[in-house]
Amino acid sequence: MNIRINGKPESIAPDMSIEKLLSARSIDPACVVVELNKTIVKKDCFGSTVLKGGDVVEILRFVGGG
Amino acid sequence: MEDLLEIGGKKIRSRLITGSGKYSDERIVAEVVAAAQCDIITVALRRVDFDHPGENVLQHIPKGKILLPNTSGARTADEAVRLARLAREMGCGNWVKIEVIEDQKYLLPDNIETLKATEILAKEGFVVLPYMSPDLPLARKLVAAGAAAVMPLGAPIGSNRGLRTLELIEIMVEEINVPVIVDAGIGRPSHAAHAMEIGAAAVLLNTAIASSSDPVAMAHAFRLAVEAGRLAFLAGLGSVSKTGRASSPLTGFLDD
Numbered sequence: 001m002n003i004r005i006n007g008k009p010e011s012i013a014p015d016m017s018i019e020k021l022l023s024a025r026s027i028d029p030a031c032v033v034v035e036l037n038k039t040i041v042k043k044d045c046f047g048s049t050v051l052k053g054g055d056v057v058e059i060l061r062f063v064g065g066g
Numbered sequence: 067m068e069d070l071l072e073i074g075g076k077k078i079r080s081r082l083i084t085g086s087g088k089y090s091d092e093r094i095v096a097e098v099v100a101a102a103q104c105d106i107i108t109v110a111l112r113r114v115d116f117d118h119p120g121e122n123v124l125q126h127i128p129k130g131k132i133l134l135p136n137t138s139g140a141r142t143a144d145e146a147v148r149l150a151r152l153a154r155e156m157g158c159g160n161w162v163k164i165e166v167i168e169d170q171k172y173l174l175p176d177n178i179e180t181l182k183a184t185e186i187l188a189k190e191g192f193v194v195l196p197y198m199s200p201d202l203p204l205a206r207k208l209v210a211a212g213a214a215a216v217m218p219l220g221a222p223i224g225s226n227r228g229l230r231t232l233e234l235i236e237i238m239v240e241e242i243n244v245p246v247i248v249d250a251g252i253g254r255p256s257h258a259a260h261a262m263e264i265g266a267a268a269v270l271l272n273t274a275i276a277s278s279s280d281p282v283a284m285a286h287a288f289r290l291a292v293e294a295g296r297l298a299f300l301a302g303l304g305s306v307s308k309t310g311r312a313s314s315p316l317t318g319f320l321d322d
Contacts, residue, residue, distance in 0.1 A: 006113040031122045033155045065110025066085030066272030
C-alpha cells in the first residue's frame with residue numbers, strides 16, 4: 001500500500017494503524033504529533049486510526065528553536 | 067511585593083526567555099537553562115528524522131518550565147495556525163509564539179499574516195505571543211485580537227546587532243498595555259540590560275547564547291543583565307543632560 005510519510009512515498013503493509021507505524025519505527029507516541037490528510041490525529045486514536053492507500057501522514061516532534 | 071511578569075494567567079519570575087536552537091549537541095540546553103534560570107523556553111516543531119527517532123529536545127528541558135513552541139517555517143497565517151494546533155496537540159500547554167516569515171534574507175516577520183494568525187488562535191484559546199516588526203498601530207491591533215504579549219524585534223534574527231529599532235520599541239513600551247518582549251537581534255548582555263532599562267517586560271534570545279564560545283557562561287551573564295536592567299528600570303533612571311553637573315560639592319574648596 002502506497003502512502004506518503006513526512007513528504008516521502010513509502011510502501012506499508014495493509015491494516016497498519018498509526019500506533020503500529022510508530023512502533024515499527026521505534027518512535028515513542030508520547031513524543032510526537034501526527035497529522036493525517038491535514039487533520040490532527042488525537043493521541044488516544046493512534047491505535048484505532050488505520051492507514052489507507054494514498055494517505056498523507058506527517059509525524060512531527062519538538063526540536064530546538066528560537 | 068514581588069516583581070513578577072504576568073502573561074496568560076501565569077506569574078513568572080524570570081524575564082529572560084531563551085531559545086533552545088542552534089546547538090550541535092542539544093544536551094547543553096539543560097545547562098544553559100540552569101545558568102539562565104529562565105522559566106520560559108522556545109522550541110520548534112519539525113518532522114521526525116527516522117534515522118534518529120529518539121531525538122526530542124524535551125529530554126533536555128527540565129520539568130516545570132513553560133514551553134513556548136514557535137511557528138517557525140510558516141510563511142502564511144494558515145501555516146502558522148496549522149503548526150500552532152499541532153504544537154498544542156503535543157500536550158505541553160497552549161502557549162504559542164507566532165512566527166510568520168517569508169523573507170529568507172532578513173528573516174523579518176510578516177506583520178499582516180501575524181495579525182491574521184493571532185486573531186484565529188486567540189479565539190481558539192491559545193496564549194498568543196506574536197513576533198513582529200515594531201509597529202505601534204499593528205501592536206494595538208494584536209492586543210485587540212487577544213495577544214497575551216507583543217514581541218517586537220530589535221534587529222534581524224540571529225544577527226546579534228542589538229536594539230536597532232530602539233525608538234519604535236520605546237514607543238510601544240509607552241503605549242501598549244500588555245507585556246512588550248524584545249525578541250530577536252539581542253547579541254550582548256548589555257543589549258538585554260538596555261531593553262529592560264527602557265521598560266521592556268522581558269527579552270527573548272537564542273543566538274546570543276548559542277553563538278558564544280561558552281554558552282553556559284553567557285547564559286549566566288544574560289541572567290544578571292536582565293536582572294540589572296529590570297532593577298534599574300524600577301529604581302528610576304536619572305535624567306540626562308547636555309552639560310556637566312558636578313558630582314562633588316561646589317563650596318568649601320581648599321584655597322591657596
